[in-house]
Amino acid sequence: xxxxxxxxxxxxxxxxxxxxxxxxxxxxxxxxxxxxxxxxxxxxxxxxxxxxxxxxxxxxxxxxxxxxxxxxxxxxxxxxxxxxxxxxxxxxxxxxxxxxxxxxxxxxxxxxxxxxxxxxxxxxxxxxxxxxxxxxxxxxxxxxxxxxxxxxxxxxxxxxxxxxxxxxxxxxxxxxxxxxxxxxxxxxxxxxxxxxxxxxxxxxxxxxxxxxxxxxxxxxxxxxxxxxxxxxxxxxxxxxxxxxxxxxxxxxxxxxxxxxxxxxxxxxxxxxxxxxxxxxxxxxxxxxxx
Numbered sequence: 001x002x003x004x005x006x007x008x009x010x011x012x013x014x015x016x017x018x019x020x021x022x023x024x025x026x027x028x029x030x031x032x033x034x035x036x037x038x039x040x041x042x043x044x045x046x047x048x049x050x051x052x053x054x055x056x057x058x059x060x061x062x063x064x065x066x067x068x069x070x071x072x073x074x075x076x077x078x079x080x081x082x083x084x085x086x087x088x089x090x091x092x093x094x095x096x097x098x099x100x101x102x103x104x105x106x107x108x109x110x111x112x113x114x115x116x117x118x119x120x121x122x123x124x125x126x127x128x129x130x131x132x133x134x135x136x137x138x139x140x141x142x143x144x145x146x147x148x149x150x151x152x153x154x155x156x157x158x159x160x161x162x163x164x165x166x167x168x169x170x171x172x173x174x175x176x177x178x179x180x181x182x183x184x185x186x187x188x189x190x191x192x193x194x195x196x197x198x199x200x201x202x203x204x205x206x207x208x209x210x211x212x213x214x215x216x217x218x219x220x221x222x223x224x225x226x227x228x229x230x231x232x233x234x235x236x237x238x239x240x241x242x243x244x245x246x247x248x249x250x251x252x253x254x255x256x257x258x259x260x261x262x263x264x265x266x267x268x269x270x271x272x273x274x275x276x277x278x279x280x281x282x283x284x285x286x287x288x289x290x
Contacts, residue, residue, distance in 0.1 A: 028280045031273040038270055042088035051079040053086045053239045062256045074259040075250050084262060087239035091267070094155050094233075095220035101159035103166050103213045110170025111197050115178065125171070128164040136161025137223060144232045151234055154227050162216050169212055173205040207285040214278030218271040225267050241267050 041048065051069075057077030065072045071080040113124040140157035147153040174197075177183065186196050227233040228242025236243070241263040248260025 025280075027276060031276040034269060035273040035277055038088060038266075038273070039092065041085055042092050045085040045089050049079075049082040049085045051082045053078060053082040054237055055079070062251055062254060062259075064256070064258070071262060072256070072258050074244070074247060075254075076247075080244075080259050080262060083239045083244060084241070084266065087241045087244060087263065088266075090151070090234055090238060091221060091225065091241040091270075094151050094224040095217045097151075097155040098158045098162060098220040098224070099213050099217045101156070102162035102216065103209065105159070106163045106166025107170050107202070107209060109163065109167040111174055111202070113167070114171040114174025115193060115197060115201075121171075124167070128167050131160060132164035132168075134161070137226065140223070140227055141230075141232060144227065149232060149235055154224055154233055158220055158223055162220065165216060166209060166212065170205065170209060173208060174201060177201045177204060208282060211278050211282035211285060214281060215275050216278075218274035218278070221274070222267065222271050 055078060057073065059077065060073055061075055061077045063069065063073050063077075069079050069081070071084070073079055074083070109124050109128065113121040136158055139161050140154045143157040144150075144153045178201075182200065183196060186200065224233060225240075225242030225245070228240050229246045231246060234240045234243055244263035245260050245267075248257070248263070251257060251259045
C-alpha cells in the first residue's frame, strides 16, 4: 500500500568529504606545517637566536657544529643558527612586500579592465602584457643597479613584474562574474559599479586570487634570494638566506659547506611549501565553485 511519501535516496557520501580528505593529504599538511614553522621562527627570531648574528669571531671561523654553536659558524665566525633565524625575517619580509604590492595593484587593474571593458580593457591588457614579456629578474637587476643595494628596490621591481599574473587572473574572473544573475539584480537596484565590485564581486574572486598570491610568494622568495646571491639584494651585514649562500661560497672551497647548504635547503623547502599550499588552496576553491 502506497503511503504517498517519497523515500529519500540513501547518502553514500557526506557532502564535502572528498575536499576534507584532500585537505588532509600528508604532503599538504607537511608543507602547511613547515610554512607555519618558518613564519613563527621569523617572528620569534630575536628571542630564539642564541647569539648576535653579526658577532665576528675570526679565531673560531669555519668551526663545525658544537654545543656552543649547534650549526657551526661561517667564514667570519658568526653563528649560523642565529643568522638563519634572523635571516628568515628578511627572507620572508621581501616576498611579503612583493605579494602585497602586486596583489593590490593587480586586483585594481584586473577589476577595471574586466568590468569596464572597451578601450580601457585594451590599454590595461596591452600594458600588462608588455610588462609580462619583460623578465622580472632583469628588471630587478636594472633597478638595483640604479638605486643601489637594499630591499626596497628589488621588492618594487619584482612587484611590477608579478603584477600581470594577478591582473590577468582577476580580469578573467571578473568577466565570468559579470554574467552572474546577482550582478544584474544589483544593477537594477541602482547599486554603483564600485559598490558591486567591492562588496560582491571582489569577495567572490578573493579566494582564487589569494591562492595565486601564495604561489607567487614562493617564487618571489626564490627571486629575491637569487638577487642576494648575486650581491644585489640586502647589504652584506644583513642576515638573509640568499646572502648566506653567497657568503658560504668561500666555506665550500675550504671544505665546510654547511653554512651554505643550510640556507639553500631552507630556501628550497620554503618555496616548495608555499607552492604546494597555494596550489592546494586553488584546487579546493575550484572544487567548491564547481
